[in-house]
Amino acid sequence: MARTSVTRISCPNDACALHDRRGRGNVVLHGYSNTRWVRRRRYRCKECGRTFSSTTGTVYNRLQYSARRFDRVAALSVEGVNKSAIARLENIAWSTVARWIERAAAAAHRFNRSRTARVVLREIQLDEMRSFLVSKKRTTWVFAAIEVWSRLWPATVVGARNYRNTRELVTTVMHEGHPTGRTLITTDGFKYYGPAVRRTFGPACVLGQVIKRVRKDKIVTVGRKLVIGSEWKLEQALLESEDSNKLNTSFIERLNLTIRRGCSYLARKTPGHARRRGRLAEQLELFRCYYNFMRPHSSLPGNRTPAMQAGLATRRMRFRDIFAFRGRRSLFALARSRCQVSDGGVEQLRCAA
Numbered sequence: 499m500a501r502t503s504v505t506r507i508s509c510p511n512d513a514c515a516l517h518d519r520r521g522r523g524n525v526v527l528h529g530y531s532n533t534r535w536v537r538r539r540r541y542r543c544k545e546c547g548r549t550f551s552s553t554t555g556t557v558y559n560r561l562q563y564s565a566r567r568f569d570r571v572a573a574l575s576v577e578g579v580n581k582s583a584i585a586r587l588e589n590i591a592w593s594t595v596a597r598w599i600e601r602a603a604a605a606a607h608r609f610n611r612s613r614t615a616r617v618v619l620r621e622i623q624l625d626e627m628r629s630f631l632v633s634k635k636r637t638t639w640v641f642a643a644i645e646v647w648s649r650l651w652p653a654t655v656v657g658a659r660n661y662r663n664t665r666e667l668v669t670t671v672m673h674e675g676h677p678t679g680r681t682l683i684t685t686d687g688f689k690y691y692g693p694a695v696r697r698t699f700g701p702a703c704v705l706g707q708v709i710k711r712v713r714k715d716k717i718v719t720v721g722r723k724l725v726i727g728s729e730w731k732l733e734q735a736l737l738e739s740e741d742s743n744k745l746n747t748s749f750i751e752r753l754n755l756t757i758r759r760g761c762s763y764l765a766r767k768t769p770g771h772a773r774r775r776g777r778l779a780e781q782l783e784l785f786r787c788y789y790n791f792m793r794p795h796s797s798l799p800g801n802r803t804p805a806m807q808a809g810l811a812t813r814r815m816r817f818r819d820i821f822a823f824r825g826r827r828s829l830f831a832l833a834r835s836r837c838q839v840s841d842g843g844v845e846q847l848r849c850a851a
């Protein structure tokens with residue numbers, strides 16, 4: 499049990515006049531609640547009369563097991579361990595693991611959204627990788643973007659490889675930051691990147707494509723094409739880039755590899771493909787939060803995370819920071835709406851938080 503003094507606890511009821519205000523003397527002790535493994539202190543707010551525990555409104559609310567165990571399940575998941583293996587390792591039911599990951603993903607999503615602070619978009623790379631739902635016959639695609647300077651992964655979209663999803667990826671990146679006027683964007687040769695970028699960024703960017711011809715799993719030729727902007731602007735953007743001296747997609751390809759290793763659904767030659775698109779989107783959202791905020795990036799100095807480099811955080815986050823985070827929306831409201839992510843992919847995940 500957390501040893502919290504009553505002045506440190508605030509009322510989580512957003513309809514209460516003293517909502518989120520500490521040290522007003524309205525919160526008093528109100529016994530304990532016991533589950534199989536843990537005992538949690540309960541509190542009562544004298545202002546509104548509601549009772550709550552220290553975990554009300556967080557992911558840990560009404561958890562039958564300890565918060566530490568919940569964190570461990572999330573940690574295993576982002577290391578690419580599949581749900582069945584987690585259930586065996588932690589000796590809990592598969593359905594519990596699935597429910598926890600769903601909850602963890604909703605919290606990660608809420609945290610991701612709370613920390614978007616208009617990052618400077620110096621250099622962006624976009625790409626899409628192929629995956630499957632149920633069987634190899636149902637292809638689905640994972641679109642991802644990386645801001646090269648900070649290594650931040652600002653957006654991901656799961657779904658068909660079409661204009662709509664390409665546009666969604668590009669607009670999300672645009673929303674997360676602001677272009678410099680000559681933001682360098684590099685993609686592969688997929689036909690919809692040009693129109694999607696032109697529509698979103700207009701002339702405030704340079705778009706180049708790297709077109710690789712592959713024969714028998716080997717790259718035979720690499721072509722480079724300037725799609726938006728002038729040669730002069732491209733040269734200028736490359737001069738300013740600390741990471742690239744010619745058009746390349748290597749940073750997003752490296753990120754794709756990291757994503758494949760961190761999401762069990764995306765492992766190659768696995769029998770454990772996602773059954774539903776929403777499940778895959780969920781796992782990706784949790785992993786994106788981990789990648790941006792918690793995992794030190796090997797190419798950034800001093801154990802920094804991409805979020806620290808981008809100025810979205812001042813320290814490395816732990817799962818506890820993500821899961822105990824209440825956001826602006828109250829915990830009572832959250833408990834009522836029961837964040838559900840079902841077969842609708844990222845869009846529904848977005849609505850959930």
Ligand SMILES: [Zn+2]
Pocket residue numbers: 509510511514515516517543544545546547548
């Ligand atoms: Zn209250």
